[in-house]
Amino acid sequence: MTKSAPGGTGPQQYSTPDECEAAFYAAFRSGSLAAMQDAWSGRGEVMCIHPGRPPLSGHRAVMQSWAEILGSTGGVSVRFECHDRIHAGGVAVHTGLEVIGAEAGEPALVTVTNVYELTPAGWRMRLHHAAPVHRGTTGAGAPLH
Amino acid sequence: MTKSAPGGTGPQQYSTPDECEAAFYAAFRSGSLAAMQDAWSGRGEVMCIHPGRPPLSGHRAVMQSWAEILGSTGGVSVRFECHDRIHAGGVAVHTGLEVIGAEAGEPALVTVTNVYELTPAGWRMRLHHAAPVHRGTTGAGAPLH
DSSP, rough: OOOOOTTTTTOOOSHHHHHHHHHHHHHHHHHOHHHHHBBOSSSSSOOOOTOOOEESHHHHHHHHHHHHHHHHHOOOOOEEEEEEEEEEEEEEEEEEEEEOOOGSSSSSSEEEEEEEEEEEEEEEEEEEEEEEEETTTTSSOOOOO | OOOTTTTTTTTOBSSSHHHHHHHHHHHHHOOOOHHHHHHBSSOOOOEOTTTTTEEEEHHHHHHHHHHHHHHHHHSSOOEEEEEEEEEEEEEEEEEEEEOOGGGGGGGGGEEEEEEEEEETTEEEEEEEEEEEETTTSSSSOOOOO
């Protein structure tokens, strides 16, 4: 059971992974923690990995991290370019690039794997794995692993 | 169609995602490019993101990156700790930590999302997304995103 959004409108029902993805990034941009909560599965089995950080497991820890991010930034200028989609049964995996802060000059790039799951309340975020792209790594030469 | 392993034994048939995962990490440790190729789906739609790097798409680009890594290192001391499993239909998503070089002192940690798909040749790697964990980020305080 996900929490209702403020105003008693209840959680949004996302009928596709793309709708959930759009809601997730809208929440990320707007800084709305309630909207961010609605984008995630309300089940305990969620995981989030922020860039350069170890994994966070469980709804409570993941939402606490988003409260810190959205509270300190008031929202982030971010858009997601999906490069790869894997869909099977009630799970969808979208991998691509987040482009952050493009309006302030050279944007930061973050590789992302988002996993959505179909819940009784529609499609929700199950896993968000974000990773920094180090500058100067788009060509050959740097160590790969 | 995946390539046959040297010696004409043909590609291994991995009957579970865990078997494929074990084969992938055995290849990573041994430095065998043929074994690494056998762990991956032979289809074109594969993706690999090495730590700090942008995404690589397609079988050819992904295998070229592994040829460089395994060729330059001769194999890497690595083990995978799976923290989270999502399984639906013919897709399995395993997320956790790679622990690299533990025998040489403090190990490097890499967060990983591995996606396996069921192909006519058994379970194979479809996506490998690896990300650096920056030192000093296991506590509170550092920016999260």
